[in-house]
Amino acid sequence: xxDPRHTDSPPEYxxxxxxxxxFGGRDERIGAGAGGGEEGPKRRRRISPxxxxxxxxxxxxxxxxxxxxxxxxxxxxxxxxxxDAAGNALSDSGYTLTSPNTILVLxxxxxxxGSKEPGATKIGSPSRSDTMLLLRAGGGRSARLxxxxxxxxDIPGFGRxxxxxxxxxxxxxxxxxxVEQYLGIEVNHLVEVNFENFPAFIDALGGVDVRTxxxxxxxxxxxxxxxxxxxxxxxxNHLDGRAALALARTRKNExxxxxxxxxRARRQQxxxxxIRGRVVSPTTFLRGPLVAWAAPKAIRSDMAGPSxxxxxxxxxxxxxxxxxVLGRVQPDGGVAVPEDVKRREVRRFLRG
Numbered sequence: 001x002x003d004p005r006h007t008d009s010p011p012e013y014x015x016x017x018x019x020x021x022x023f024g025g026r027d028e029r030i031g032a033g034a035g036g037g038e039e040g041p042k043r044r045r046r047i048s049p050x051x052x053x054x055x056x057x058x059x060x061x062x063x064x065x066x067x068x069x070x071x072x073x074x075x076x077x078x079x080x081x082x083x084d085a086a087g088n089a090l091s092d093s094g095y096t097l098t099s100p101n102t103i104l105v106l107x108x109x110x111x112x113x114g115s116k117e118p119g120a121t122k123i124g125s126p127s128r129s130d131t132m133l134l135l136r137a138g139g140g141r142s143a144r145l146x147x148x149x150x151x152x153x154d155i156p157g158f159g160r161x162x163x164x165x166x167x168x169x170x171x172x173x174x175x176x177x178x179v180e181q182y183l184g185i186e187v188n189h190l191v192e193v194n195f196e197n198f199p200a201f202i203d204a205l206g207g208v209d210v211r212t213x214x215x216x217x218x219x220x221x222x223x224x225x226x227x228x229x230x231x232x233x234x235x236x237n238h239l240d241g242r243a244a245l246a247l248a249r250t251r252k253n254e255x256x257x258x259x260x261x262x263x264r265a266r267r268q269q270x271x272x273x274x275i276r277g278r279v280v281s282p283t284t285f286l287r288g289p290l291v292a293w294a295a296p297k298a299i300r301s302d303m304a305g306p307s308x309x310x311x312x313x314x315x316x317x318x319x320x321x322x323x324x325v326l327g328r329v330q331p332d333g334g335v336a337v338p339e340d341v342k343r344r345e346v347r348r349f350l351r352g
Contacts, residue, residue: 067288068309075296075305082190085173087302089180093188096303097310100141100352102186104179106172107131107193107248130249131193131268132163134179134349137311141352142318144272145345146265146325151335153182183346189311192300195249199241201298204291205284207240208274210247212267214255219246244271261335262325269323280316324349 093101107130136143149164155178158169166178176187202208213234220227230246239247248268253259278284284291296308303311326345327335 063285063288067292070289071292071295071309072305074293075308082172082192082300082302086171086176086190089173089176089187090190090302091186091188094138095310096138096189096307097313098139100139100350101137101188101311101314102350103135103137103189103191103311104176104187105131105133105135105191105193106167106175107195108167130164132175132179133265133268133272134183134187135315136349136352137314137318139314140318142315142321143349143352144269144321144324145349146269146323147179148261148265148325148327148335150261151182151327151337153178156181183342185346185350189307190302194298194300195245197294197297199245201291201294202239202241202244202275204287204294205275205278206287207238208244208271208278209236209238210244210267210270210274211236212247212270214253215247215250216254217246217250217252218254219249244274247271262327265325266323269325273320273323276315276320279312321352 093099130149132147132149134145134147136145147163149162151163152160153163153166155161155163155166155169156174158165163178163182167175170177172190172192176190179185180187212232215230215232217230218225218227219230222229228242228246230243230250232243232247237243248271250267251261251264253263279291295312296305301308324345326342327337
């Protein structure tokens, strides 16, 4: 019987081809031998620019999805909703990313724990709104309007007073009602800044850059009283979280004692612009999960995760509007706004 290994016919070769690889290219293998029992040498895959670009795109998408998931989890776990009364005072609207929304941003002047400043024993008692800012965002709209805390208005049920007293009299619900009555607009959402967690959010961004004049202020009595002392030179200043919060709250500037509440409102809008600039920067993309975790913890709002994410998206893509502050300071320190000026500013704000 003839040995099949000894034959005059040439050996049979078979070519095996693998499935196409992602981002192009194909791995080929050549097998030898009549029975296909041996596998030939592998052909080394080349690393092409297209393949590298594909993997980078996949990595970027994965990182963005991770940041999104972290944001939603943080918003769910850390969410501290506003009171039912405040929620009932708000008007319905569309999705925050695709529809124009009016958001009232509030911050209180409550003293921090551990402060030795006079009045610190009243921590926990009603405080006045230290910050009152309206945002118009969503559907391609982008506008801001600061309302100075000393603006004279009629507070429902309490008569004529400074607008920041509404927060002390009736909390965020009365603040919303007062703003709506005073300006003749509807407020769709409410955001209360959590001063305890706000610095961590700024630090997660890597700080912010704000151009200022000379600023020396002592928040809650300064360092010696358990507060914070801020010292800034004229020009561009890089601020960490505590410094940014101190600048936003600075009311009395020892460098310029003549500054008024309108100056502070403009500084607050500068900080908001600096935050937006950081959010859309490439370096913040690398910090994505860290920023996503800190952002929801810095505020208290009626908005849940999706709506809050839509607001951040609308602010990031809506551009940087001009700084607008309503009113002018009177000799008694209060702020008055002529009716025609108020109507004009409201129309500008709603147009976005």
